[in-house]
Amino acid sequence: MNFDLSMSQQLSQTLTTELIQHLEVLQFSEEELKSYIYEKASENPFINVLDHDIQSMKNVMDYSLYQFSDSTKKLNNETYSFLQTNITHKEPVEKALLEQIPLHQDLNELDRKILKYLIYHLDDYYFLKIDLESVINRFNVEASYLESLIDLLQTFEPIGVGARDFTEYLLIKIANDPFAPELATAFVQDHLELVANYSIKALSKTYKVSTKEAKEAVDYIRNLKPPMSQCTDIRDEFIVADVEVKKVQGEWVIDVLNPNRPKIEMNEEYVALLKDNMEHQDYYKKCLKDYMLLTQGINQRDKTIYSVSRVLLNLQPAFFESGIEALAPLTLKEVASVLEVHESTISRAIRNKYIRTPHGIFAFRNLFTRGISNTSGKMDSVQYIKKRIQELVASEDKSKPYSDQQITNELVSEGIQISRRTVAKYREELNILSSSKRLYA
Template identity: 30%
Template sequence: MELAQLVQQEIMENPVLEELEEVNDDEKESDDETLEESEEKGETDDLKDDQADDLPDLPPTEISQEFEATEPASTAQEQEIDWDSYIQNNIEQGMSAESYTERPSIETTYKKEPSLADHLMWQLNMSTDTDAEKFIGSCIIGNIQSDGYLSIGLSELAEVCKVNEAEILRVLKIIHTFEPVGVGARSLKECLMIQAQSLPKRNPLMETLIDSYLEKLDERSYQKIASELKISIDSLIAAINKIKELSPKPGILHSFEGIDYITPDLIVVKTENGYDVALNNDGIPNLRINPYYHNLLKSTTEGQTKQYLENKYRSALWLIKSIDQRMQTIYKVGRSLVKQQVEFLDKGMSYLKPMVLKDVAKDIEMHESTVSRITTNKYIDTPQGIFELKFFFHSGIKSFMGDDMSSIRVKNMIKEVIASEDVRDPLTDDEMVEALMRKNAKIARRTITKYRKELNIPPANKRKKLF
């Protein structure tokens, strides 16, 4: 809906841009005559290099559905509007093309409720003046979940940003000073510690409990903790109550909850040769340049009218081309994912392969940051359900057989093992190592402990039931 709102706003404000609902034969004939007239005057050319190179080898049906406003819009738009010639003409007339070429990506122009990411980006722009820090910070913020936690490791961020981990950590420390306090943490301990250390009056006992006794606090071993720290129970309880005032999920404070109806951007289609993807164009208007204003611009030679039309013409071209490039990139990413996840599409979650942004970026010959941006809040409808495109990017673990296993697959295996355990004698993390080895998954105990906590599954002693 955000893109549709942006388009509708531009249509209302820009007379040069128009939306076509349907095209009848009379309209088509009229547009063809206009095109022939322009060609006779030498005012049209084919699409030039930079536009043509941006287009992947989409099936003809996909191209027509994706960016063809209708048949007249396709011919009139692509042949009447010569991108290179138009920009070059403006340069020759003394108008700078820089204001066009440096426009932001279309995603950044949406009018929407400020999200947690928006709130953090605003603070980032206020906190640093260097482009390098802003770039690294935007990569970090783009991987912070709605609850406020950083979803990927420093090494993966360093690979995407092409810097060392020390640089990532330095900028992450800056983000740790942002509101809501605790955002960007990589664990509950780090989240609570950031908040505790930001209090106007720091409490050493609070920080000690967070740093060394979180699990024991969860077990309510208060007498044992008080004895070890040589403090009274009252002092311990007072510090615990202070910890309870902290937020374990700071990002929730800046989330705008509502009923979200997901419309997938891509649909996986079963074919005779496997799988393909189709773009979902619901809500994407069919756009073209209004022929009247196009002709008026050609006939107007000077004054404010010409300048006004040139600005609106440029704005309309930018929007049309940006929507096209956006959809083409989404298609490329979706096609790459489908190509690499055939077993998952066929057999389900247990066959999900580990992937990182670099895998898709290399396949479609784009930068990792572009893939990261285009997969945010974009969804794909598959035989296994609807998933955000970012869902497919996660770490892998070497299995007992030497194959890479998806971390999501390992988590599912942990859930399956625990679901089938004897509740009167639940499995410890060490015993789960053995259980997973019998499933050809050689996973370290610390990894199982980490994933169990991420799944919010308590340890064995808290899963035990007497009956």
């Protein structure tokens, strides 16, 4: 038996407490950050909050109020009372959702009508409880056609609006969160009652994973915000932009907006009280460190959001000049590369955040689109390609509709490198029938 002694070099990164908190603060929306500041101030006497907004505290719903005692996921009396007292007019939420329809340029007039109809028929908790058969009959469309539009609605901000029930809502939230634990989807689909009962050992045994992994997934699910609390800030303030990009005397200016954020300062009185008290030095150091972490985290968050906005302005100049139709393909990886940070940092930075431009307010994530290479070496956005497919179909000879291959040939002749299979996929996403069905339509 031979034993060889060898050396290898390995690079590893350990997340510090500071970095973990900075990443946590970075992914907060402005409303979530506001709640986080109040929470920290209640725990730390060194943190003094100015301009308290008591109403904002009432807008935060504790997920623990939800109980999953049966398959219908009924609300307990306390939660129901909370919801009843917080349900006001839905117009602001409807307005915010309606304003997102034009962001999807590949929609036809029927698509837009159905989306508006669905938005106007959301219930008081922003679930879609309307009889789908009645919608199918009203607009004379197939069930698959309607389902595709419901899927689209559920991607509107806030994510999950339009879910048919609470289970579907949770699954949508998990599917749209790149940081969701791997087990979260299975737990919600198959064992939601065990999650509600906090049955960590049972879940661990069922899935043959450690109790730590099971607990991580359960805690994640139980801390997902219900749709009502997500819509609170939209209902009260419509969509509040986190950043504004505008032209001032011919120059682009970027402003990070936080007018409603509570200001924090150090409570000097408590600092003086504990500073020289030898019996409480550990507590003094902890409070001081937590205060510093909070202020540094907020400053770093704003700097990162500003940096992402600056890169977007540099990489998407046509969009800021002309609007959504000029949006170029862009990925999180490209922005991360420019800023020399991990892709997940960019994902956290744009989560639930909005940017105001001369052409309206957009969710940051809507400015990231896929693309396909053309012969010039540049990229054509998927939105542009879908628009060209629509135009080609609209201009075709109705007695000789274009096949997918003919559309592919036309796009290739325009310099767009695309396969027939991709054309077929985009055509289906546009709810355009195949050539044989269009001939007899």
